[in-house]
Amino acid sequence: LAKTTQPISMDSYEGQEVNITCSHNNIATNDYITWYQQFPSQGPRFIIQGYKTKVTNEVASLFIPADRKSSTLSLPRVSLSDTAVYYCLVAPTDSWGKFQFGAGTQVVVTP
Amino acid sequence: DADVTQTPRNRITKTGKRIMLECSQTKGHDRMYWYRQDPGLGLQLIYYSFDVKDINKGEISDGYSVSRQAQAKFSLSLESAIPNQTALYFCATSGPRGEAFFGQGTRLTVV
Numbered sequence: 001l002a003k004t005t006q007p008i009s010m011d012s013y014e015g016q017e018v019n020i021t022c023s024h025n026n027i028a029t030n031d032y033i034t035w036y037q038q039f040p041s042q043g044p045r046f047i048i049q050g051y052k053t054k055v056t057n058e059v060a061s062l063f064i065p066a067d068r069k070s071s072t073l074s075l076p077r078v079s080l081s082d083t084a085v086y087y088c089l090v091a092p093t094d095s096w097g098k099f100q101f102g103a104g105t106q107v108v109v110t111p
Numbered sequence: 112d113a114d115v116t117q118t119p120r121n122r123i124t125k126t127g128k129r130i131m132l133e134c135s136q137t138k139g140h141d142r143m144y145w146y147r148q149d150p151g152l153g154l155q156l157i158y159y160s161f162d163v164k165d166i167n168k169g170e171i172s173d174g175y176s177v178s179r180q181a182q183a184k185f186s187l188s189l190e191s192a193i194p195n196q197t198a199l200y201f202c203a204t205s206g207p208r209g210e211a212f213f214g215q216g217t218r219l220t221v222v
Contacts, residue, residue: 032209043115043201043213044154087153093209100170101146101153 004088009106018075020105022088025069033064033071036087038104044087048073075107083109114138117202117214124192124221132187132217134202143185144211145169145177146201154201160185192221 005023012018024033032051036044048055050062050071061074075082085104115136124130136143141162146154156169158177166179174196176188189196197220205211 034209036211041199041216041218043203043216044211045213046210049208049210091209093207100156103151103153 004090004102006086006088006102006105008103009108011108011110012078014079014109014111015077018078018082018107018109020073020075020086020088020107021070022073022090023070024088024090027068027090028092030092031068031090032093033062033068034089034091035060035062035073036089038085038087044101047086078107078109080109080111083107113215114212115202115204115214117200117217119217120215121218122220124219126193126221128192130189130192130219132200132202132219134185134187134214135183136185136202136204136212137183138204138206138212139182140204140206140212141182142205143179144203144205145175145185145187146203147171148199148201148216157187157200189219189221192219194221197221 034049035047037047038044048057048060048062050064052064055062063072085106087101087104118133144159145157147157148154155171157171157175158169160166160179163179178186200217202214203211
C-alpha cells in the first residue's frame with residue numbers, strides 16, 4: 001500500500017482557500033486517491049476521489065500532477081464549519097478495506 | 112434515515128464482560144468494515160468483509176470477533192472487554208468505486 005504524508009495541521013481564516021498537499025511517492029498504477037473529512041465524534045465523510053489531473057465537485061477540487069506522486073485538496077472559501085480533520089488515502093478501489101488512515105490534517109478555520 | 116446505522120451509540124461496560132456492537136447499512140454494498148479510533152489518532156481497521164462469506168482480519172483484530180449475518184448487517188463483539196478497548200468504533204460500507212460511508216460511531220467505555 002502506498003504510504004501517504006500530509007501536514008499535521010493548517011490554520012486559515014474564513015473566506016480563504018485552503019490547500020492540503022498529500023505526498024504518496026510509491027503510488028501504484030491502479031491506485032486511486034481519496035479524501036475524507038471528519039468532524040469530532042463523527043465518522044469520516046467522503047469528499048472527493050481522483051486518479052489523475054483535476055477533479056472538482058460541489059465541495060472541493062483535487063489536483064493530481066502527471067507523476068501522481070502527490071495530490072492537493074483545495075477547499076475554496078472556507079467557513080468555520082470546514083474545521084475538521086482531512087485524510088488522504090491511496091489504494092486500489094477493489095481493496096479499499098485495507099486502507100490505513102493516518103493522523104490526517106487538522107484544519108482550523110477562524111473568523 | 113442514515114445509510115449506516117450503529118447501535119448502541121454509547122455504552123459503558125465492565126472489564127471482562129462480553130459486548131456486541133451492531134451495524135446495518137442500506138446502501139446495498141457488499142463490503143463492510145469495523146474501525147476503531149482513539150483520541151487524536153486516525154482510524155485503525157479491526158475487521159473487514161467483502162461479502163457474507165468473506166471475513167478478514169485488519170490491523171488490530173486481537174480481542175475482537177465479527178459476524179456477517181447478512182449483506183446489510185455486520186456486528187463486532189468484544190469477548191472479554193478490557194479498559195484499553197475504550198474507544199470510538201465506526202462501521203463503514205463501500206461500493207465498487209471505493210467511496211465509503213461511515214456510521215455515526217459507538218463510544219465504548221470499559222471500566
